[in-house]
Amino acid sequence: MAILVPDVLLLIFTILMEIDPTSLHSCILINRSWCEVATPMFWKYATYTFYKNCFNYNEESRKKLYNVIFHFLSHESIDLLSNNNITLPLNRLPNKPTFNYMNYFTHVSSIWIKDMAHRTINLDTVGRKKKVKLLKEEIFKLIFSNCKNVKIFCWNTKLELYTYENSIPFFSNLNSLSIDFQKPRTDYIFGRLSNICQNLKELEIEECNKDSEHLASLIENQNDLQSLYVRFDDTEKKYDFLNYGIGKKMEMLKKLALQPLPQSPPKFLPKLQNLLELNLHNDYYGELNDVMVNWEEWGTNLNLTSFPVLKCLKTSYLQCNIESFIVANSGREILEIEFRHSLESSTYQPDNRILIRKISTHCPKLTSLTMDLDLMNVSDLTILFSNCTQLEKIYFTAKVMASPNGDNLLKVLSDSSLENLKDFSFNDKWNFSLEGLENFFKSWRSKKKSPINFTHYYDELFYYWTSDHEELVKKYKTEGIIIG
Numbered sequence: 001m002a003i004l005v006p007d008v009l010l011l012i013f014t015i016l017m018e019i020d021p022t023s024l025h026s027c028i029l030i031n032r033s034w035c036e037v038a039t040p041m042f043w044k045y046a047t048y049t050f051y052k053n054c055f056n057y058n059e060e061s062r063k064k065l066y067n068v069i070f071h072f073l074s075h076e077s078i079d080l081l082s083n084n085n086i087t088l089p090l091n092r093l094p095n096k097p098t099f100n101y102m103n104y105f106t107h108v109s110s111i112w113i114k115d116m117a118h119r120t121i122n123l124d125t126v127g128r129k130k131k132v133k134l135l136k137e138e139i140f141k142l143i144f145s146n147c148k149n150v151k152i153f154c155w156n157t158k159l160e161l162y163t164y165e166n167s168i169p170f171f172s173n174l175n176s177l178s179i180d181f182q183k184p185r186t187d188y189i190f191g192r193l194s195n196i197c198q199n200l201k202e203l204e205i206e207e208c209n210k211d212s213e214h215l216a217s218l219i220e221n222q223n224d225l226q227s228l229y230v231r232f233d234d235t236e237k238k239y240d241f242l243n244y245g246i247g248k249k250m251e252m253l254k255k256l257a258l259q260p261l262p263q264s265p266p267k268f269l270p271k272l273q274n275l276l277e278l279n280l281h282n283d284y285y286g287e288l289n290d291v292m293v294n295w296e297e298w299g300t301n302l303n304l305t306s307f308p309v310l311k312c313l314k315t316s317y318l319q320c321n322i323e324s325f326i327v328a329n330s331g332r333e334i335l336e337i338e339f340r341h342s343l344e345s346s347t348y349q350p351d352n353r354i355l356i357r358k359i360s361t362h363c364p365k366l367t368s369l370t371m372d373l374d375l376m377n378v379s380d381l382t383i384l385f386s387n388c389t390q391l392e393k394i395y396f397t398a399k400v401m402a403s404p405n406g407d408n409l410l411k412v413l414s415d416s417s418l419e420n421l422k423d424f425s426f427n428d429k430w431n432f433s434l435e436g437l438e439n440f441f442k443s444w445r446s447k448k449k450s451p452i453n454f455t456h457y458y459d460e461l462f463y464y465w466t467s468d469h470e471e472l473v474k475k476y477k478t479e480g481i482i483i484g
Contacts, residue, residue, distance in 0.1 A: 013041050046065075066116045264294055330362055372396075404433075441472075
């Protein structure tokens, strides 16, 4: 058998990481040299996917990972846990682990550390709350001491982590930090972190209870902050401190997300000339923000604000005219638009038409479009599809049922010259007739367009999509007209 040198194996495994990262597990089992190259890559991938959502893994897989971590606890930690009647469910390895797996971690979330502790200590254990806290503390100490390559961390615990041994170099090494917890001393934590974390490129703050000087200081002290997401509990404030903090970083920021919106537009918005992605969400956990937003003031501000290099725009619960101002003042570079649940008003239909036309005029490079569509404005899509010929993905929602059906939307779509469209999705209020649906698929086939992912998002409150519709879709799937 020919032996591949480690550099060649590294090139091969790098390609596998892009195509099928799970196949690296099989590579580890080939021989020692393959194992030595593939193991660090596989563990970096595993910690990334585990960070995204540990609960995507089954219970047995999580236990295996936790068991590996437990093996790296110091004798002092194990003795401390034992003295407090905490028995670790260790499946003892016959020898010391071959690799320092902890050093391969690149992503860490306190969510799976919490899961680890709760799975280790039974619900009926006496003094369970205290024991869970102690076990989590020892795991964090282990991570701070051993995980030298962690760059992304999610802080979802009320533990005062910055007081732990080796926590300062750990936090100093991060380039992405997400803080997601409600705590009276959150503001104090911002103040402490502002002196520790200064190399963050991404900062995400959930459940922020107030606009504070310490939060502004944390933002201001970053050397290369490029992405900022802040979700406030109290939006009646005017972002006085945040205006100051972001104002110092206006040339660096590439991505900004605010949720929900304050009553008045922040002063820093017109200064963000290098913004690539803007997210403005006027909801709180999916519910409309109760604070009365001054839409007139927002409109005046955004009408005078330009975003010359903006690539991605995502909003929810904004008025159509606000979205129109942003689109019109972009630099014709927008690739992705996602407008969800635009607020209805007495002028919703004409405002929605204006928004469609603004997109048609100012977004020639658009590849992905998600928006609410007024049923009376379907014909305006003809111009949009003619000008935005690079569209690959479309998702249309509607507020009321398309009556008697929405076949005119399918007709406009099939008559378009969209050669790159791969994904068309719609909510349940677009009740297409069987005849309209079949005509669409036949037209798509006759024009020799590429297969399309045709997705219907079903709402159990409506029953317009029948078993006959499903059978028709299955028919054209077998013919290769529909993918997915």
